[in-house]
Amino acid sequence: MRITVVGGGVIGLLTAIECVRAAGVDAVDLVDAGPIPSPSATSNDRLRVVRALHRREPALTRAAAQAHAGWMDVEDQVGSRFYHPAGALTAMPVQDAAAELAVLTAAGAKAWTLSPDELAGRYPRIRFPDGTGAVLEATAGVVLADHALVALARWLSRRPEVRLHPHKRVVEISQNDQGALIRCADGGTHTADRVVMAAGPWSRELVPAAISSDLTLYRQTVLSYRAPKWFRDSTGMPAVLGLGPARDAWLMPTVPQSDAPLRLSAASACRPVDEMTDRVTPDQWRAHLVDVFSELFPDFDPAAVVDSTDGFYLAERTRGGPMLATYGAGTVLAYAACGGMSFKFAPQIARAIADRAVGAPPRPTGLDSVDRPRHLAAVGEE
Ligand SMILES: Cc1cc2nc3c(=O)[nH]c(=O)nc-3n(C[C@H](O)[C@H](O)[C@H](O)COP(=O)(O)OP(=O)(O)OC[C@H]3O[C@@H](n4cnc5c(N)ncnc54)[C@H](O)[C@@H]3O)c2cc1C
Missing domain, CATH: 3.50.50.60 (FAD/NAD(P)-binding domain)
Structure with missing residues (x-):
């Protein structure tokens, strides 16, 4: 054949x-x-997140719980290392965390919950709304795409x-x-x-x-942000999702021992468009993400935004x-x-x-x- x-x-x-x-x-x-x-x-981008938890979507979570092992198998198959199992942290109202954890662990993922105090203690440089807890997945990470x-x-x-x-x-x-x-x-x-x-x-x-x-075409803006010292010093920083009042912002970590920038974005920076043009970020979308992350990181420095790019994907319309x-x-x-x-x-x-x-x-x-x-x-x- x-x-x-x-x-x-x-x-x-x-x-x-x-x-x-x-x-x-x-x-x-x-x-x-x-x-x-x-x-x-x-x-063909620097990083892509592999995580299982999709809030209030148990079927998707169960499917995604296979992705971590899937990428490890691919590494073995091709004899090369590009998957960093750095983990993934999903912030959410603390009262939701136990039920989300139960779905994840039943699907075979290794994960645990963090209380609001534990979250604030571990990640003091990120601002979480009051009453925010989290689920931390160990069987998750980033692919150096x-x-x-x-x-x-x-x-x-x-x-x-x-x-x-x-x-x-x-x-x-x-x-x-x-x-x-x-x-x-x-x-x-x-x-x-x-x-x-x-x-x-x-x-x-x-x-x-x-x-x-x-099919609907989407365009998403992502900022590259020079990792601040506190971030570079924190060992094993996971991908972080569910940030902000809309719980739709995320950051992809740098890889250990790397000075590559963090990647920052939010679902609110993803919009339907008619055509694929260039990947240059329009000023308004860069400014939008700067506003979002200025609220999330108390010491956010707009001058540390070293780049921004737009990417495209198609999705089934409904x-x-x-x-x-x-x-x-x-x-x-x-x-x-x-x-x-x-x-x-x-x-x-x-x-x-x-x-x-x-x-x-x-x-x-x-x-x-x-x-x-x-x-x-x-x-x-x-
Ligand atoms: C900003 C952003 C962040 C994302 N983050 C994540 C994430 O963290 N985790 C995750 O799982 N997914 C993420 N995604 C989605 C993920 O990146 C895509 O779903 C995935 O990479 C699509 O892969 P693909 O092989 O289908 O397409 P592509 O990677 O786009 O590959 C298509 C290939 O087809 C070729 N091609 C096109 N037209 C033709 C033609 N006419 N003839 C011959 N060749 C052609 C192109 O040159 C290209 O090489 C993200 C997407 C974006 C935009």
């Missing part, structure tokens, strides 16, 4: 690896519009059954007598028994209209998360929407997509929109 993967972000790279590992696959081609990995991929992508691409480049095709922009994926047909912007064509499309926020250009009309779809009589598997948390789930999602591509029973991810993909009978039909 010949499988072609379109898109060399985290989903495409890991799916290609899973296809190589599957029985009965003779050739895996990975095509990307840019270099592999591409600097413009959504996945850019390092991970390089390691995944390197592993693939060493496999004899894999061919990498950088700088080839796919303009059309269709079905023909031999399976799936890919047409590239340079006029070249390529056939495969199955095509997996994982083009991140660009996937709207490649999927049928019946799917693209159900549920807001990822979307997997199949069409072309099952020859095309399209990861049409990656949503805002596909990085952590990528090892699980890639396994499930590869299983479907090779015709094996798909291993469940716990994500409904991946475990029950949308089927289009034919392009142009629902």
Whole structure:
């Protein structure tokens, strides 16, 4: 069987690896519009958080509780280290913490609660609203995303059954007598028994209209903040979520022994947009996050904001998360929407997509929109 993967972000790279590992696959081609990995991929950032707890969403929490082990397995598979199990702290009203902890620990995560006093004692430089407690997950952390992508691409480049095709922009994926047909912007064509499309926020250009009309594009601003001395001195600082009165702000820690900046953002800095333009942050969104974090860190210094960037992702319009779809009589598997948390789930999602591509029973991810993909009978039909 010949499988072609379109898109060399985290989903495409890991799916290609899973296809190589599957029985009965003779050739895996990975095509990307840019270099592999591409600097413009959504996945190609400094850090991505892996954490299980999603408040009031037990099914999502149970699914995410597998992500920590998933990333450790990926490290073993490719023989490289890029996952830092620094933990994740989620702030919340103290009365909610015990119930959230129960869901997490039942899902197999290692975690405990912190009282308001413990929280204030451990993190005196962060301002928490009165009555805030927290759940601290030990089985959580951050992936050095850019390092991970390089390691995944390197592993693939060493496999004899894999061919990498950088700088080839796919303009059309269709079905023909031999399976799936890919047409590239340079006029070249390529056939495969199955095509997996994982083009991140660009996937709207490649999927049928019946799917693209159900996708919303989001743009999110993230600040890079020079870590203050208190932060650099605190050992094992976890990712911190649930900050602020709206409980929607977060910080990603620096990696130990690194002077890389902290990453700061909030759900309020994520907005729907019509088009992907550049990644330059508009002044108003930078100012918005400076306002948010000035409230959260009593000694916040706007001059220590060393950079800001905008990233894009597509989400399924009604549920807001990822979307997997199949069409072309099952020859095309399209990861049409990656949503805002596909990085952590990528090892699980890639396994499930590869299983479907090779015709094996798909291993469940716990994500409904991946475990029950949308089927289009034919392009142009629902
Ligand atoms: C600011 C921000 C913070 C985030 N934080 C987290 C987090 O902490 N944890 C988490 O789990 N998730 C997070 N996410 C979401 C996560 O980063 C994405 O869901 C994930 O990286 C998407 O990966 P992907 O492989 O689907 O797409 P991408 O990484 O975007 O890869 C798509 C690839 O397809 C290629 N491509 C596009 N069009 C074509 C074409 N026509 N032909 C050939 N190749 C093409 C591109 O060049 C690119 O390499 C965040 C997202 C943003 C924007």
